[in-house]
Amino acid sequence: MTRMECTQVDDLLMDYLYQELAPEQETEFRAHLDSCDRCAREVRELQGVREAVRELPVLEPPKALTAQLLHQAAAAKQPAFPWLRSLWELLQPRRTFYAVAAAASLVVVLFVGYAMQKGRFKLAFPAEERAVAEATTAAPATPTAPAAAAPARAAAPADEAKPAPGAKAALGGEALDRTANTLVETDGKLAAGK
Amino acid sequence: MSALRDESDEALMERYQKGEVRAFEVLIGRHRGPVYNFLYRYVNNQAQAEDLLQEVFLRVIKGSDAYQRNAKFTTWLYTIARNLCVDAARRQKHRRAASLDQPIDKSGEGDGANLGDVIPHGGAAVDRQVIGKELGGRIEQAIGQLVEEQREVFIMREILNMPFKEIAEVTKVPENTVKSRMRYALEKLREELAEYADLAEAVR
Numbered sequence: 329m330t331r332m333e334c335t336q337v338d339d340l341l342m343d344y345l346y347q348e349l350a351p352e353q354e355t356e357f358r359a360h361l362d363s364c365d366r367c368a369r370e371v372r373e374l375q376g377v378r379e380a381v382r383e384l385p386v387l388e389p390p391k392a393l394t395a396q397l398l399h400q401a402a403a404a405k406q407p408a409f410p411w412l413r414s415l416w417e418l419l420q421p422r423r424t425f426y427a428v429a430a431a432a433s434l435v436v437v438l439f440v441g442y443a444m445q446k447g448r449f450k451l452a453f454p455a456e457e458r459a460v461a462e463a464t465t466a467a468p469a470t471p472t473a474p475a476a477a478a479p480a481r482a483a484a485p486a487d488e489a490k491p492a493p494g495a496k497a498a499l500g501g502e503a504l505d506r507t508a509n510t511l512v513e514t515d516g517k518l519a520a521g522k
Numbered sequence: 523m524s525a526l527r528d529e530s531d532e533a534l535m536e537r538y539q540k541g542e543v544r545a546f547e548v549l550i551g552r553h554r555g556p557v558y559n560f561l562y563r564y565v566n567n568q569a570q571a572e573d574l575l576q577e578v579f580l581r582v583i584k585g586s587d588a589y590q591r592n593a594k595f596t597t598w599l600y601t602i603a604r605n606l607c608v609d610a611a612r613r614q615k616h617r618r619a620a621s622l623d624q625p626i627d628k629s630g631e632g633d634g635a636n637l638g639d640v641i642p643h644g645g646a647a648v649d650r651q652v653i654g655k656e657l658g659g660r661i662e663q664a665i666g667q668l669v670e671e672q673r674e675v676f677i678m679r680e681i682l683n684m685p686f687k688e689i690a691e692v693t694k695v696p697e698n699t700v701k702s703r704m705r706y707a708l709e710k711l712r713e714e715l716a717e718y719a720d721l722a723e724a725v726r
Contacts, residue, residue: 341705342686342701342704342705343686343701345708346679346685346686348685348686373712374708374709374712376712377708377711377712378680380657380661380711380715381661381665381680381711382680383654383657383658383661384658384661384662384681385658386555386559387555387558387559387562388555388558389554389555389558389571389572389575390572393572393575393576394550394551394554396576397550397554397576397579397580397583398543398546398547398550400579400580400583401538401543401546401547401550401579401583402543404583404584404586405538405541405543
């Protein structure tokens with residue numbers, strides 16, 4: 329076994345201290361320490377510093393920080409509407425985040441129901457289709473356009489409801505049930521038969 | 523959930539890239555503590571460490587799309603953390619000089635009383651807890667007084683137990699440079715703590 333010199337030991341001191349030496353090197357290193365007081369003392373003193381440092385407390389970051397980060401992490405992967413996203417960007421605990429997400433989903437569902445009521449989606453009956461198409465092309469964006477379609481749909485089956493804007497919430501669900509099976513894709517917003 | 527916990531950092535990042543937020547939650551749980559300790563030991567300021575912690579993970583989130591699986595996650599993570607600390611320290615150069623005069627005192631007690639005040643004359647029983655607190659404060663101060671390039675290596679090696687090779691990748695210097703900086707750091711601390719060495723022995 330080759331004897332290690334003090335200079336070599338000096339070079340490898342950090343590797344030894346942090347257990348990054350190969351096994352054979354470590355054996356030689358220890359052998360040198362056994363017979364060299366100077367190197368042995370150096371190792372012992374630096375080990376002492378390490379042990380003192382090890383007594384430092386391990387700190388815990390506040391839990392609230394994690395909640396905020398998860399919020400951001402989720403928001404980064406959510407394809408949200410811009411206005412919804414800025415709402416979510418308010419610092420909220422996770423519970424509230426999911427509650428808001430659920431509420432937002434409900435609003436979307438109700439809006440879809442309302443939109444279906446107002447004839448934005450193709451209906452099963454051709455007569456209705458034409459009436460709705462005429463009404464919506466006339467003034468597609470305004471709320472009064474769907475109302476104009478209402479008289480045209482008066483001849484439609486009696487069970488078709490005529491919603492007032494204020495009642496959209498109550499009737500939205502009803503319209504969904506009735507048209508669920510007959511819904512056809514219009515502007516690509518909903519798939520058929522679901 | 524236990525399945526996610528067994529996954530590597532790199533696998534979890536891949537999952538998050540694909541939209542699995544739960545995977546990112548596991549990553550945060552795993553690394554928030556060590557990152558926070560790194561930051562706190564680096565800047566020695568609790569409020570600042572908390573701000574930096576947020577910033578580190580926000581950058582991970584923002585950079586998640588570009589993350590490559592073959593890159594070691596912790597190397598990337600601590601490169602971000604370290605760069606933020608370097609920037610923060612650069613901005614605080616003036617404040618740092620003033621704060622070094624005060625011993626960092628988390629317990630809120632005392633103003634750095636000397637050991638002479640603590641130990642009764644005649645060398646009676648030495649209170650281990652008191653020594654421990656004093657020593658801890660002294661160590662924190664000594665780490666804070668290391669030059670930045672030594673302090674960052676010291677914190678990564680001692681607090682994070684990061685291998686020298688990885689420290690070299692984070693700090694972008696050769697491994698041998700890392701080891702000599704570590705050596706200087708340990709020797710400086712030995713100097714600072716010399717007066718406590720005998721007492722530490724006595725209370726062991």
